[in-house]
Amino acid sequence: MTQQNLRTGVLQMLAAMALSGTIGWFVLQSGQSVWNVVFVRCVLGALGLGLYAWWRGLWQT
Numbered sequence: 001m002t003q004q005n006l007r008t009g010v011l012q013m014l015a016a017m018a019l020s021g022t023i024g025w026f027v028l029q030s031g032q033s034v035w036n037v038v039f040v041r042c043v044l045g046a047l048g049l050g051l052y053a054w055w056r057g058l059w060q061t
Contacts, residue, residue, distance in 0.1 A: 027037050053059055 023037075023041075027034055030037065
């Protein structure tokens with residue numbers, strides 16, 4: 001494993017943990033029910049993954 005790969009992995013893990021750590025805070029600050037927040041996160045995640053798959057050409061037949 002090269003230093004660049006290690007650095008990239010560490011930065012990706014830090015970003016993932018920062019996003020994961022803010023979920024509870026966001027739910028409390030938004031005043032919404034947990035189910036509303038989960039639904040919106042799933043919809044946004046599906047849209048993001050769909051756009052990424054389209055951009056990378058993964059949906060070609």
